[in-house]
Amino acid sequence: MSAPVIVPVALGARAYDIRIGSGLLQQLGRDVAAAGARTAAVVTDENVARLHLDTVRASLDDAHLINSAAVIPSGEGSKSFKHLEEVCSRLLDAKIERGDVVIAFGGGVVGDLAGFAASILRRGVRVIQVPTSLLAQVDSSVGGKTGINTKAGKNLIGAFHQPSLVLADTDVLDTLPDREFRAGYAEVVKYGLIDDAGFFGWLEKHWGNVFQGGADRTKAIATSCASKASIVGRDEFETGDRALLNLGHTFGHALEAAVGYDGARLVHGEGVAIGMALAFQFSVRLGLAAPEDAQRVVDHLKAAGLPTRIQDIPGEVGDADRLLDLMAQDKKVKAGRLTFILARGIGRSFVAPDVPPQNAREFLKAALDGSITG
């Protein structure tokens, strides 16, 4: 067990550290006690609870912290008003006060739900994010976005609520199902595509090691976190650059909504993989990027076992108009115009705040009838 890599997130009064490394679950209690809390409430899901909850509670017990656990069903369905109310009620039962902490222990769903619950409990208590999936370690646990889904779309209800600490224990990734690791890897690739062509090139060569574990995996996670921390540090509330992190997400969210958030058909990272491929292909169609760049993106995602076409999703997703409607309801809409993250090449993404819906419709039609290949 080596010392963890520490990535600072520079947010003034809300600054915090991301610690990435091995064996962090076992030290959790010490970190929570160091934060001055007397009571800690763990929010987790059934899968994570089965594998790791005993370890975490033993660590909290060792640090003499009053602790409790609320276990929610695994899966995106838990990001609902119903489960939000239930978690809040459990946190109140656990007498979590200002000064105590909520521990969001799980993947993106747990992080978003527990983080949101912490942000509205007594108008805000601290949350420590302890992400257990690759996706959560490199993306959702960092940056303070929390929220739930509604039938109108994903994450339309939520809050900005920065964690006071993020502990990414790389050991727990060994217990992830393959498909989930792969899906998280899509977000790792995203950081290369946004503004770090060198990192993308490194991933093309070393992705096998990242899947394997060890130093290259830690490096990929730390590079991803540092990239996210830098963007969030520049634009905490997404009034500008932070939107870059949505590369692949405008398409991806619409696809997730189109399958009714049915994780059997499409999980978030897979939606992002398809979305990134589409974003590059759309950029090519708009004359912004070279076809070779879009091809590199598609090839790498495919090599890593990720889907890259709408047709890769089992079952029907509807036509171009339906997908466009779902995008228009996405929160990245300003005054009726569609905002996309497009690219001039690998590592050269930018925010395009004013894409005519007609262009997007034509592109989606082409993507759906198979006339865009890759």
Next chain:
Amino acid sequence: MSAPVIVPVALGARAYDIRIGSGLLQQLGRDVAAAGARTAAVVTDENVARLHLDTVRASLDDAHLINSAAVIPSGEGSKSFKHLEEVCSRLLDAKIERGDVVIAFGGGVVGDLAGFAASILRRGVRVIQVPTSLLAQVDSSVGGKTGINTKAGKNLIGAFHQPSLVLADTDVLDTLPDREFRAGYAEVVKYGLIDDAGFFGWLEKHWGNVFQGGADRTKAIATSCASKASIVGRDEFETGDRALLNLGHTFGHALEAAVGYDGARLVHGEGVAIGMALAFQFSVRLGLAAPEDAQRVVDHLKAAGLPTRIQDIPGEVGDADRLLDLMAQDKKVKAGRLTFILARGIGRSFVAPDVPPQNAREFLKAALDGSITG
């Protein structure tokens, strides 16, 4: 119609104005358009809708704003997860985007619920508070506290979300039921008791005019708003002085919870009136304040037709232990100790963060068995 009185709330990037005066509803559309919104969603309750919604929507129409209205049932029962979800859903249907505004048009319940919904919609959209009750004009619409109730207590779930503007139209107070005006007046008295003995003395002489309407009413509202704005400006997130605004509220919230938020038995302002009387009597019992000061408080509240004793509440509220339990669940608890706002005299209130529960229990027993009079 004279020019409105403007009370600024100095909160840096979140600064805003409170405008107090006659005929403001008719100009609402102009103010919303000036804020750069294209779309406005009014959230209001059945009573206010019946009396004033047409006026407001006509004003929004005149300013060429796309507008809609969500009407919730009147009463504290609407501060629930169920209604929060419903209002959020209506705001999404109305396609309220970042940059648009929610108009919280009603009393404290509407302000708290609509303000909270605005704070979590797309992780935060602007809200304009248009309070229609005296209580909301002098208290709940100013300062950014929003929230809902749970079975564990009042306002335990919520957010700090400052409005971008507060419009207090004094004309609408003429349509308030007597009981509601009186209840709001308790919060006016509170500002005198916190730190402005001169204002309390003025109210003792002029309260009749405040009830009547006209210049003295506007003066009482503006003085109250300025007092609240000053306290909120010093301590937006209630880490210190802001707790002074809870004078009367620790007892008051427990009493409201004890009657199950049944407004037929006790409305918020009445709970605060009883709570302020109890806070002064408790201060006397602790040797902090002179009995004459507590008597002045009780006499003035009684003169204005407000309840001052737990026994004034119709029906049973339970014993001292039950009330103490309800207080302990109140969010103003730190590490198991009870925080009260106590007073050394009229206008000399202070935060007492460490009151032994035993003292509070004994005082409550005395208050309940009638051995404290006034």
